[in-house]
Amino acid sequence: MINALGSLILALKIIVMNVDLRSDTITQPTEGMLKAMFSAKVGDDVIDIDPTTRELENQLAAAFGFDRGLFCPSGSMANQIALMMHVKPGDEIICDALSHIYWYEGGGPAANAGASLRMVQGDRGRLNAKMVQDAINPDNEHAAQTALISLENTANKAGGTCYDIDEIRSICNLAKSHGLPVHLDGARLYNAMAATQQSPSDYHGLFKSMSICLSKGLGCPVGSVLLVNDSDYRMARRIRKRIGGGMRQSGFLAAAGLYALSNHVERLQMDHQRATDLATCLNECTWVERVIEPETNIVVFFPKAPLDAVQDALREKGIHILPMGGGALRMVTHLHITDEAISYCNEILKNLNVMP
Numbered sequence: 001m002i003n004a005l006g007s008l009i010l011a012l013k014i015i016v017m018n019v020d021l022r023s024d025t026i027t028q029p030t031e032g033m034l035k036a037m038f039s040a041k042v043g044d045d046v047i048d049i050d051p052t053t054r055e056l057e058n059q060l061a062a063a064f065g066f067d068r069g070l071f072c073p074s075g076s077m078a079n080q081i082a083l084m085m086h087v088k089p090g091d092e093i094i095c096d097a098l099s100h101i102y103w104y105e106g107g108g109p110a111a112n113a114g115a116s117l118r119m120v121q122g123d124r125g126r127l128n129a130k131m132v133q134d135a136i137n138p139d140n141e142h143a144a145q146t147a148l149i150s151l152e153n154t155a156n157k158a159g160g161t162c163y164d165i166d167e168i169r170s171i172c173n174l175a176k177s178h179g180l181p182v183h184l185d186g187a188r189l190y191n192a193m194a195a196t197q198q199s200p201s202d203y204h205g206l207f208k209s210m211s212i213c214l215s216k217g218l219g220c221p222v223g224s225v226l227l228v229n230d231s232d233y234r235m236a237r238r239i240r241k242r243i244g245g246g247m248r249q250s251g252f253l254a255a256a257g258l259y260a261l262s263n264h265v266e267r268l269q270m271d272h273q274r275a276t277d278l279a280t281c282l283n284e285c286t287w288v289e290r291v292i293e294p295e296t297n298i299v300v301f302f303p304k305a306p307l308d309a310v311q312d313a314l315r316e317k318g319i320h321i322l323p324m325g326g327g328a329l330r331m332v333t334h335l336h337i338t339d340e341a342i343s344y345c346n347e348i349l350k351n352l353n354v355m356p
């Protein structure tokens with residue numbers, strides 16, 4: 001009787017549980033966030049009179065030791081503005097071979113900044129000072145002029161890996177000695193800080209610019225902030241306008257960001273624990289070849305079975321995941337992934353029948 005009930009509950013769960021692990025960008029605004037958005041005081045941010053947008057920009061700038069913030073519609077736009085600001089056509093940007101600016105920004109560095117990328121094979125998405133030193137071109141007319149170093153923390157395609165702050169310091173010191181600016185793609189910087197017990201003040205004075213996404217682990221529907229100093233602010237704002245990123249009553253969106261900074265930062269540790277729980281389970285599954293141990297909220301794993309077969313079998317059970325390229329699949333935990341969802345996934349994963 002109990003067994004029958006158990007099966008019935010499992011069957012019902014299979015029908016009702018929808019677990020979307022495709023990305024932390026799929027979240028819906030919470031009730032509290034929606035309330036904050038609806039009650040935001042707004043103005044026209046293109047003429048710089050939106051008080052809520054200004055508040056968000058100032059809050060993040062102060063936290064990370066910058067003069068100004070610039071609210072942007074997306075992380076890609078914030079990164080691209082930074083590249084356009086720091087380099088000119090023909091210049092070269094040093095970045096890790098797994099960088100988002102290369103893989104997922106539509107060729108933006110070439111199209112927007114006219115730059116080539118020096119793709120360095122780092123350690124799971126992370127560079128070190130020696131790698132950067134070796135990639136800086138000599139001041140020689142035959143070579144592209146190295147003009148920028150771009151780091152990513154956490155490194156998405158590498159499985160959400162985090163930089164040690166001392167490594168960041170070494171890279172930034174090296175860059176300074178060569179007169180080179182460093183940009184940080186911090187789309188998931190709050191995840192990195194949560195995982196490594198860093199605080200925003202650890203980042204003071206290191207980077208020429210930083211982009212921070214609100215629409216990833218922090219759970220906002222839209223928005224990223226580009227942090228810059230006064231000397232770059234007018235240029236950043238001009239470029240944002242030129243590429244169509246000036247938004248009018250953006251305070252409704254910025255209010256979601258302010259809400260997330262107050263309410264969704266501490267909970268990131270839970271996302272990381274849940275990613276670890278998924279990885280532990282995957283490690284025990286006979287149909288899984290290898291799991292990359294997660295450092296934050298992203299689990300990358302390599303199944304023995306064909307990727308399509310795994311994705312389809314999971315989808316049938318209401319679990320949605322994405323391929324990462326190179327034979328890997330990815331699961332990302334976020335605001336809507338509860339402990340119950342993780343137990344459900346683990347049960348399904350353990351019993352998945354995908355081997356030919």
Ligand SMILES: Cc1ncc(COP(=O)(O)O)c(C=O)c1O
Binds near residue numbers: 075077
């Ligand atoms: C590391 C990293 N940088 C930048 C972005 C771009 O953000 P958006 O999708 O808002 O353009 C993403 C998106 O996932 C990302 O993972």
